[in-house]
Amino acid sequence: IMRCEDEESPENQALSDVVEKLNIQFEDAMNDLWQTLMTQEQYYHEAIEESTTNFHRKIAELMSKFLEQAQSFFVQLRKISVHFSKNMTEIVTRFISTKLALQDFEDVPGDLRMFMEDRDAILNLIAGMKDTHA
DSSP states (O other): OOOGGGTTSHHHHHHHHHHHHHHHHHHHHHHHHHHHHHHHHHHHHHHHHHHHHHHHHHHHHHHHHHHHHHHHHHHHHHHHHHHHHHHHHHHHHHHHHHHHHHTOOTTSOHHHHTTTTOHHHHHHHHHHHHHHHO
16 A cells, blocks of 8 residues: 655656557557558458459459340341241242142141231231231
8 A cells, every 4th residue: 555655755756667668569569550450451451352342343344244145146136037037038938839839728727817818918927927026
């Protein structure tokens, strides 16, 4: 127990010096720790920022490649649809012409038989099918 009159004693002065040195060492250690933590935070911040930038770039590249591929597939689909429609028109026209020329309607389905004489209606159906596909 220290008494007020002992505050100036050499023993108290020595303890005060020790406490002061400990306080300075503590502040130095805290400052070193703070510097280390701030360095790590800066490193991690830059690493995360770089990762985010790379992620955005990769996503943009993937989206661009996907759109190019999708556009390519849709161009192919349109070409195939046009080709199918042309082939269908040619085959149906030849079929109808042959059936009409031979007057052979026995194996023609009933739904198609009623359109056999109206070639324009059949061609309109094929065109409608092409529009539906498109």
